[in-house]
Amino acid sequence: MTEPSEDxxxxxxxxxxxxxxxxxxxEEIVGALTSHLGKGRSAVRSAKKAEDxxxxxxxxxxxxxxxxxxxxxxxxxxxxxxxDRLAQARDAIRQLDAMD
Numbered sequence: 272m273t274e275p276s277e278d279x280x281x282x283x284x285x286x287x288x289x290x291x292x293x294x295x296x297x298e299e300i301v302g303a304l305t306s307h308l309g310k311g312r313s314a315v316r317s318a319k320k321a322e323d324x325x326x327x328x329x330x331x332x333x334x335x336x337x338x339x340x341x342x343x344x345x346x347x348x349x350x351x352x353x354x355d356r357l358a359q360a361r362d363a364i365r366q367l368d369a370m371d
Contacts, residue, residue, distance in 0.1 A: 279291065280349060289343070290344070290347070290348075291343070293341060293348040295348075295357070296357065296360050297357075300340075300357075300360050300364065304341050305337070307336070308338065308341070310333065311334035312330075314330035315331060315334060317330075329370070336363045336366055340360040340363025340367075342359075342360075345359075
């Protein structure tokens with residue numbers, strides 16, 4: 272595999288650089304993790320509005336797990352073996368599914 276370019280690694284929005292999703296992840300895994308990410312972000316908003324610190328911690332954990340699974344947080348995906356990245360994504364889905 273060739274080394275990913277800077278444009279493949281990073282997304283720039285309003286001058287801020289964000290790590291892109293690991294492009295090697297299968298579409299169904301990205302879809303599942305993205306769904307959990309959306310649920311987590313929605314739960315963060317709701318918990319903040321309700322001033323519920325327990326719900327906020329749980330929601331942030333969901334967001335973090337999803338982003339780690341997508342490769343957007345944690346060790347840089349381009350520095351890791353593809354099999355390890357896929358295993359991490361699948362593990363994140365298992366943990367997220369268990370939260371429901």
